[in-house]
Amino acid sequence: MHNKINISEIFYSIQGESSYAGFPCVFIRLSGCNLRCTYCDADYTWQDGETEYIDTVIDTIEHYPCDLIEVTGGEPLFQENCLELLSRLILRKKTVLLESNGSFSIENVPLEVIVILDVKCPDSGSKDSLHPDNVRLIKDRIDKIPNSCELKFVLSSRTDYLYAKDFIHKNTLINTLPILFSPVQKGLAADTLADWIMEDGLNVRLQLQLHTILWPGISRGV
Ligand code: SF4
Numbered sequence: 001m002h003n004k005i006n007i008s009e010i011f012y013s014i015q016g017e018s019s020y021a022g023f024p025c026v027f028i029r030l031s032g033c034n035l036r037c038t039y040c041d042a043d044y045t046w047q048d049g050e051t052e053y054i055d056t057v058i059d060t061i062e063h064y065p066c067d068l069i070e071v072t073g074g075e076p077l078f079q080e081n082c083l084e085l086l087s088r089l090i091l092r093k094k095t096v097l098l099e100s101n102g103s104f105s106i107e108n109v110p111l112e113v114i115v116i117l118d119v120k121c122p123d124s125g126s127k128d129s130l131h132p133d134n135v136r137l138i139k140d141r142i143d144k145i146p147n148s149c150e151l152k153f154v155l156s157s158r159t160d161y162l163y164a165k166d167f168i169h170k171n172t173l174i175n176t177l178p179i180l181f182s183p184v185q186k187g188l189a190a191d192t193l194a195d196w197i198m199e200d201g202l203n204v205r206l207q208l209q210l211h212t213i214l215w216p217g218i219s220r221g222v
Contacts (some may be wrong), residue, residue, distance in 0.1 A: 005057060005081045008042075008074060011221045012064045017138030018116050018150055019178050020097060025068045026061050027208040028053040030082060033074040035101055035126045039156060039217060045074035054085050058092065070097040077104035080086050086113050099152075103129040115141065116150045116180075119167060121160035123184075135171050142177050150178040152207075154178045156187040161196050168204070177203040185212060 008029040011123055016023035029042070031049040061069060069089055076082045077100055089096045092114045098109060099116045103126075106115055117134060120126040138149045151173065153164035164181060168174050181204045183193045215222040 003054050003081045003084055005054055005079055006049055006051050006058065008018065008045045009221060010057070010060055011091075012066060013211060013222050015068065015070065015097075015212060016209045016214075016222075017104055017182065018097065018099075018180065018209055019147075019205075020068065020070075020114075021210050022080050023068055024066045025070050026064045027048060028057060028061065028069065028071045028085070030071065030073045030076045030079055032078045033101070034078055034103060034106070035075065035120070035122065035129055035155075036184075037101075038123065039123045039154065039187060042074065044220070046107055054081065055087055057085065058088055061094075062092070067094050068097070069094045070099060072099040073101075075101045075103065075108075077106075078207075083108055083110075089119075097177070101126070101129065102134055103131055105131045105133050107133065108140070109142065111145055111148065114150070116149055116152055118152050118154065119164070120154060121153055121163050123131070123156035123160050124154065135173075138173075138177070142190050147177070150180060153178045154182050154184055155193060156184040158196070160188075161193065165200065165202060174203055180207040182207040182209065185209065 008031045010028050012026050015021050015023045031045050090110050097111045098113050100116045120129050141148045155161050183190050211222045
């Protein structure tokens with residue numbers, strides 16, 4: 001089978017987010033996204049990139065001295081062949097992270113893949129985009145393989161914070177999987193978010209984008 005996939009960029013960097021933050025990581029950034037978030041820092045992925053054979057993509061990532069691979073976007077699941085790419089990476093014995101905006105069902109994502117799912121908050125402009133099955137599917141996945149899912153909330157305001165807090169309580173997700181609260185760069189001060197989390201004693205992880213600290217002002221390829 002020689003399927004193709006549309007690629008925005010492939011690069012080697014330090015993982016900036018998730019429980020894997022700090023590790024060297026190869027990023028496969030796919031083109032295309034079905035959402036238009038207000039704070040998007042990857043809007044260049046909305047345009048088509050280069051269409052490549054999945055075989056070629058696999059050959060490319062094998063040149064890097066690293067077995068941690070993140071498939072991101074845009075929205076990776078926007079392209080049907082993303083599922084084949086994920087399976088092929090697993091077959092190559094890679095540790096595979098999938099960062100998704102949550103709007104597509106994760107049902108057919110291989111169980112070996114670690115899914116980092118965004119839940120969009122009101123100020124993103126994409127609230128209510130979460131696929132209706134995904135909370136149940138997350139719970140099923142972590143029942144089968146603990147730590148196979150992480151939830152991420154990108155927060156712009158107190159409204160977003162309260163929304164995220166309510167979401168994780170309402171869906172009884174606290175203490176079941178890693179939950180990441182990330183402030184929008186230049187939108188919400190990280191120390192303000194830290195205060196709110198501590199005041200509430202909320203068992204979530206405050207996440208700063210490590211790559212933006214390491215390489216300030218560089219928006220692509222890091
Ligand atoms: S889902 Fe991600 S890539 Fe798509 S518009 Fe939102 S922030 Fe940008």
